Amino acid sequence: MITSKITIMTNLNRMATPACPECGKPMRRRHSGKGDLRGCSAYPDCRDTRDIPQPA
């Protein structure tokens, strides 16, 4: 069903861009020397970052 596929994609997008716990703005994927992480899109006003869980 097309409707269910859209729902799944929306859920994946939510997982990919969680809201910043500090300011509530969407977080974006960033690259660092240690690997990918999520940084707040309000950077540099908000410098909150989160590690992205890497699949084993």
Ligand SMILES: [Zn+2]
């Ligand atoms: Zn933030």
